[in-house]
Amino acid sequence: MYRLVPKCVLNFKPTAQKPVEYKYGPRSVAIGDFDNDTVLDMVIANHIMNKIAVYLGRGDGTFKDPTMYSTGSYSSPYMVTV
Template identity: 40%
Template structure:
């Protein structure tokens, strides 16, 4: 559901966008994926093992959900958007709780994404949340992951 802000601390309307039966949406973020100066919506759908993308068509309308498969029983949880490959386009990083991995989908200029690249976090790690940032001051974006199964934080360092 989207609640539209009035600019005065209240909301003036709402819209509901379906993510599918049994999708169990977990995490959502908003950013312009296709460079049309309109905010697009990205959501993790844990129950259907995918990331959903709704591209903005205008002020309050969006395309039907495009989905990107994260793997059988992967149960994606958290999502962040960052340009990981330095092509000026946003990429999606997602924790795959059931697959013990982090997935990265590299973005295209039209708002679509390549097939997921998988980075394993360890058997039974159950990665849950993630953030992206340069944790070692090398000017490369790293990924910090919370591992529910291990009770720790894992840092995936970008090397190039």
């Protein structure tokens, strides 16, 4: 027994190639308690700026402004891990 499948009437629209623009090249994110206050913090590797950024958690789901650490000229940090 065969069934006929109805024709799809959905209309799909293409999305932009890069809907999110990354100006500074973040590549890797890690979460951990870096300052031992029992609140989760975040570290991000930024390969274009040769830096890592540490965002300390406030405890309410938001983060303080980042502290930037240089990894040296042409180091291109791609990964961070905890």
